[in-house]
Amino acid sequence: PIKALLFDLDGVIVDTAIFHYQAWRRMANSLGFDITEEFNEQLKGISRTESLDIILAHGGLVLSDEKKAELAAQKNEWYLELVSQMTPANILPGVTDFFAQVKAAGLKTALGSVSKNARLILERIGMLDDFDAIIDGTKISRGKPDPEVFLKGAAETKAQPDECVVFEDAVAGIEAAKRGGMLAVGIGEPAVLTWADLVVGSLADLTLDEVLTLAPTHR
Ligand code: BG6
Numbered sequence: 461p462i463k464a465l466l467f468d469l470d471g472v473i474v475d476t477a478i479f480h481y482q483a484w485r486r487m488a489n490s491l492g493f494d495i496t497e498e499f500n501e502q503l504k505g506i507s508r509t510e511s512l513d514i515i516l517a518h519g520g521l522v523l524s525d526e527k528k529a530e531l532a533a534q535k536n537e538w539y540l541e542l543v544s545q546m547t548p549a550n551i552l553p554g555v556t557d558f559f560a561q562v563k564a565a566g567l568k569t570a571l572g573s574v575s576k577n578a579r580l581i582l583e584r585i586g587m588l589d590d591f592d593a594i595i596d597g598t599k600i601s602r603g604k605p606d607p608e609v610f611l612k613g614a615a616e617t618k619a620q621p622d623e624c625v626v627f628e629d630a631v632a633g634i635e636a637a638k639r640g641g642m643l644a645v646g647i648g649e650p651a652v653l654t655w656a657d658l659v660v661g662s663l664a665d666l667t668l669d670e671v672l673t674l675a676p677t678h679r
């Protein structure tokens with residue numbers, strides 16, 4: 461039986477994925493090149509430093525570690541400017557309803573995010589107390605697609621991997637869930653999240669019953 465539901469943050473609970481994209485794009489533009497929304501897909505679920513490396517390679521730039529640290533800090537500053545305007549109104553459609561069903565059913569919840577800003581964002585949207593466990597970028601040594609973040613979430617909620625369902629908007633996050641031996645629900649496009657066991661546009665399109673009767677698919 462399913463015991464725990466593990467949620468990614470950016471793009472699943474709140475639409476901060478767009479803020480990450482805007483801040484990275486601003487940084488790329490300041491360096492003289494651009495990134496597209498399509499390019500941005502591969503950055504979802506990827507840590508700040510790894511994202512920076514991917515973007516700099518895309519722009520054909522090789523920079524010193526000092527310069528890279530400066531750029532990562534600058535991006536985070538721009539990102540936090542956008543985040544600072546967030547309120548509970550930024551919670552994505554269906555999330556609040558879905559959590560009410562989850563709590564009523566007595567299931568455990570964990571956050572599984574590689575973001576170091578996760579607690580700050582949960583505080584801003586008033587959801588800090590909605591998780592039994594919070595695994596974020598400060599608690600892991602390997603980012604997605606490594607399953608570490610979700611395996612830690614499972615352990616803290618005392619669930620086995622096959623008793624967990626992961627909710628993810630990132631290709632790397634779905635891969636992390638599957639590598640961890642968990643069921644994965646994709647939030648987004650089926651054509652992008654091909655490894656997910658089910659893909660929906662948002663949590664508003666899903667009932668808890670559908671999740672609890674989910675069977676793994678092998679695509
Ligand atoms: C993930 C986002 O949740 O967190 C990535 O999908 C982001 O885009 C990563 O790079 C790290 O976030 P932060 O807040 O630590 O820079």
Ligand code: MG
Nearest residue numbers: 468470471629
């Ligand atoms: Mg995400």
